[in-house]
Amino acid sequence: MNRFILLLLLFALVSCGKNSEEENYRTIKKEDFREISVTSEKHYFEVIINPSDIGLSQGKLLIAEAWRVPEEFPRMHLINSSNWTYDKPKGKHGQGPLEITDAAQFLYSPDLGFFWIYNMNRRKLVEFSINDTSLLATKDWKFPEPMMDLWFVEFGPDGHYLGVPREGENKILEFDPKGNLIGKYGEFEVLEDRPDLTKLQISLLEDGWFKGDPTRGLYVRACLRRDILEIFDYKTKDLIRIMGPDTSLPEFQYLESELGGTMMYDRNVTYRYRDIAFTDDYIFALYAGHGQLDFNETGIMAEQIWVFDHKGKPLYNLKLDRSIIQILVNEQTNEIYGLTTDENPGIAVFQIPEELLR
DSSP states (O other): OHHHHHHHHHHHHHHHHHHHHHHTEEEOOGGGSEEEEEOEEEEOOTTOOSEEEEEEETTEEEEEEOTTSOTTSOSEEEEETTTTEEEEEEOOBSSSTTOBSOOOEEEOOOSTTEEEEEETTTTEEEEEESSSOOSSOSEEEEOOGGGTTEEEEEEOGGGOEEEEESSOSEEEEEEOTTOOEEEEEEEOOOOSSOTTSOHHHHHHHTOEEEEEETTTTEEEEEESSSSEEEEEETTTTEEEEEEOSOOOOOOEEEEEETTEEEEEEOTTOOOOEEEEEEOSSEEEEEEOOOOHHHHHHHOOOOOEEEEEETTOOEEEEEEESSOEEEEEEETTTTEEEEEEOSSSOOEEEEEOOGGGTO
């Protein structure tokens, strides 16, 4: 009898392990999404030259300029989202203290009256005041040596940092407030179609965006050239991998140099995920489906947003009336903001469909 009970317990444990593993790997199809068409209005500001990222802090839209914008222009702009008026410029170009060369990424800021950006080129985090009129930052923090290889970074709990390296065997790394490596999450797996590729090469093949929401403990890796979305729950340390609809590999050539490895792609390889945003109930994933040559000819990059729940279940495909890059969701106004890709780029405003608000 005791042996029978033991066998039942072992069977239950194995079944639970298999179910958990299956839940962490999901292959999706286009038919899994319910399509909803959404329209937008556009706001244009002549002083914004080539917007590349968008953030939100205390009712202010934060707009970053692309790194190639001439150095005499500010790196960022603040917009009043309540009445769509221009507030002020931010970010003096330079390599000195409190100066920046780019604003590659806006980060969550817990401090009222301030916002943080990631200056990728200089490998530092920089804080700016929302209220003062100075172009200079209020403080900055240069990455210590263990963090220098990070490509993207987000704030974690207790002053920690989560980031993804340019190449590496692990998908997400965690650092303490002093920049010491304290955690590694998710290891790249050998590809069945290309068993000859190393984990370092696979990490380059699956590069893309990394976005996080420290208040919810959710972080997402979104691949730029593969249909792969990975959701990391910091509280449980679960990493959910969502593949598809296209599970094939892009055509590529791996090159080695003194600076490390790199992947070379055909000029018209299809871009996949372009950005990520979070709400209490959903993960919004901006999806491209166009290559660089297409974009150069048509100005179209991404015209759909795929909506998932926090466990990666596909729910909605929001079909947009204009092409955008980068998205942001304002839960206070139930609006989605995106940077347009037309000749005079501005800010597109979409209303979140009622189906998502129920």
